[in-house]
Amino acid sequence: MKTLSLVIDPKIKPIFLRIASAIRQAIKSGQLKANESLPSARKLAEQLSTNRHTNMAAYQELIAQGWVESFERKGYRVASCLPVESSLNLSLAKKDAPQKFQWQINAKVPVVVPTKLAHEYKYNFTGGIPDISVFPFKEFKSYLADSLSRPDLQDLSYGNIEGNNNFIQQVKVYLRRIRSITNKEIIAVNGSQEALYIISQLLLKPGDKVLVESLGYKPAWNAFKSTGATLIGIKQHQKGIDVEHLIQLIKTQKIRLIYLTPLHQYPTTVTLPINERIAIYALAAKHNIVIVEDDYDHEFHYDSQPLAPMAADDPLGLVIYLSTFSKIMFPGCRIGFIAVDKSLAPSIINYRSIMNHKPNVLMQDAIARWMQDGAFERHLRKMTKLYQQRRDYLLVLLNKYKDQGIALDYYLPAGGMALWLDVKNEAHKLECYCKEHDVFVLAESHFHLELSNDQDRFIRLGFASMDNEKVRDGLKIMFKYLSEKTPLNS
Ligand SMILES: Cc1ncc(COP(=O)(O)O)c(C=O)c1O
Numbered sequence: 001m002k003t004l005s006l007v008i009d010p011k012i013k014p015i016f017l018r019i020a021s022a023i024r025q026a027i028k029s030g031q032l033k034a035n036e037s038l039p040s041a042r043k044l045a046e047q048l049s050t051n052r053h054t055n056m057a058a059y060q061e062l063i064a065q066g067w068v069e070s071f072e073r074k075g076y077r078v079a080s081c082l083p084v085e086s087s088l089n090l091s092l093a094k095k096d097a098p099q100k101f102q103w104q105i106n107a108k109v110p111v112v113v114p115t116k117l118a119h120e121y122k123y124n125f126t127g128g129i130p131d132i133s134v135f136p137f138k139e140f141k142s143y144l145a146d147s148l149s150r151p152d153l154q155d156l157s158y159g160n161i162e163g164n165n166n167f168i169q170q171v172k173v174y175l176r177r178i179r180s181i182t183n184k185e186i187i188a189v190n191g192s193q194e195a196l197y198i199i200s201q202l203l204l205k206p207g208d209k210v211l212v213e214s215l216g217y218k219p220a221w222n223a224f225k226s227t228g229a230t231l232i233g234i235k236q237h238q239k240g241i242d243v244e245h246l247i248q249l250i251k252t253q254k255i256r257l258i259y260l261t262p263l264h265q266y267p268t269t270v271t272l273p274i275n276e277r278i279a280i281y282a283l284a285a286k287h288n289i290v291i292v293e294d295d296y297d298h299e300f301h302y303d304s305q306p307l308a309p310m311a312a313d314d315p316l317g318l319v320i321y322l323s324t325f326s327k328i329m330f331p332g333c334r335i336g337f338i339a340v341d342k343s344l345a346p347s348i349i350n351y352r353s354i355m356n357h358k359p360n361v362l363m364q365d366a367i368a369r370w371m372q373d374g375a376f377e378r379h380l381r382k383m384t385k386l387y388q389q390r391r392d393y394l395l396v397l398l399n400k401y402k403d404q405g406i407a408l409d410y411y412l413p414a415g416g417m418a419l420w421l422d423v424k425n426e427a428h429k430l431e432c433y434c435k436e437h438d439v440f441v442l443a444e445s446h447f448h449l450e451l452s453n454d455q456d457r458f459i460r461l462g463f464a465s466m467d468n469e470k471v472r473d474g475l476k477i478m479f480k481y482l483s484e485k486t487p488l489n490s
Pocket residue numbers: 128190191192193194217261266294296323324325326331335336
């Protein structure tokens with residue numbers, strides 16, 4: 001039996017793994033061939049000045065990995081079929097050079113063109129982004145630490161799939177107190193997008209018709225479209241959706257679901273008046289249509305208390321209400337919830353278990369402790385005040401530019417985190433100019449269901465995530481372009 005020339009790496013610990021690694025290398029390098037006999041543990045001990053038992057442990061490790069086989073009374077041999085060689089043989093057996101595996105994708109996946117991300121721009125006017133830099137991380141850390149030091153062991157295991165009990169309880173109390181929603185089951189989700197996907201899968205089938213705001217939220221549309229449903233746009237005017245058009249659509253076509261953002265219409269932030277909500281609800285009830293109400297930034301309403309959601313007055317249980325912590329905290333927390341009629345809740349919970357055993361209960365538990373303590377509502381009051389100040393500062397700047405003769409207009413949003421600004425024309429060119437100058441802003445073309453409706457006039461200006469100085473400097477760049485387009489004092 002030949003004496004092995006083993007390359008020992010002293011960094012590998014413990015010793016038996018060091019020896020196993022050296023023998024494996026000897027096999028891989030071809031020094032040892034398949035089926036070749038290996039020195040006994042005792043022989044190896046003489047050669048390496050190691051303990052016989054250590055060498056036996058090394059051989060056991062190699063046997064477990066498939067590199068070595070042991071035979072009674074014959075000792076150890078290199079395995080006849082080596083782990084690496086078996087897969088190599090597979091490809092080498094083919095005459096042709098091995099091809100990269102070709103994936104067959106069945107699902108329709110929205111095409112995302114990788115470009116520079118919004119937050120990589122110096123000035124980021126994306127609408128709907130909270131100012132994460134002022135989130136009270138230190139305060140929140142103490143609630144997270146509390147969740148970890150007094151963990152609910154049952155909850156952290158499998159089971160209890162609707163979400164953390166305490167979180168659900170806190171959300172229930174909060175919804176009753178602040179949003180007047182009662183009589184609904186709460187289900188915790190990993191953000192509203194998960195909710196939109198589950199609802200789509202449960203309620204829609206190919207060919208079903210879904211009414212959406214013709215200027216709207218594409219991620220929701222993508223979830224609906226993934227089921228083969230057809231989307232129909234409800235026309236919009238300056239004051240929100242055109243309810244007459246919606247009524248017309250419902251009366252003339254079989255509609256399965258209506259998706260709305262009534263409190264702060266996305267992307268225009270206009271609030272749907274109460275009488276129009278009532279009219280839509282009555283019609284949906286008459287025609288057996290589900291309403292999905294997406295209330296993504298409820299708290300940030302400035303000129304009055306936020307209106308109660310449609311889900312607050314839903315005696316028939318046809319409104320599915322969605323909300324998120326992405327704006328209250330930060331999008332990366334991935335926490336949201338669905339409030340639905342009791343009859344639908346089990347299907348939603350059970351469907352979710354196909355994609356995920358349960359949502360992130362640790363984060364929910366920390367949020368529940370934060371809510372219970374009252375610190376959550378203090379944070380909301382502080383952020384609402386801050387965003388109101390930022391909105392008002394933006395208005396001061398815009399009015400100043402307007403006074404200088406630059407053609408612009410806006411519909412004052414009573415709430416939300418963005419402003420829908422009418423720059424009269426060339427919105428798309430303005431977007432391109434801004435991006436070239438490190439300013440991120442989106443023109444209306446990004447929000448249309450049908451691009452043929454693009455008037456190339458509006459941009460969405462988010463005002464929540466940047467401080468006043470940054471907003472001022474970013475606008476300066478934007479308005480340099482606009483002032484060149486509109487001669488001053490013309
Ligand atoms: C209309 C709308 N719905 C929902 C969300 C939040 O989604 P998520 O909870 O998945 O972060 C957003 C965020 O931009 C939104 O604009």
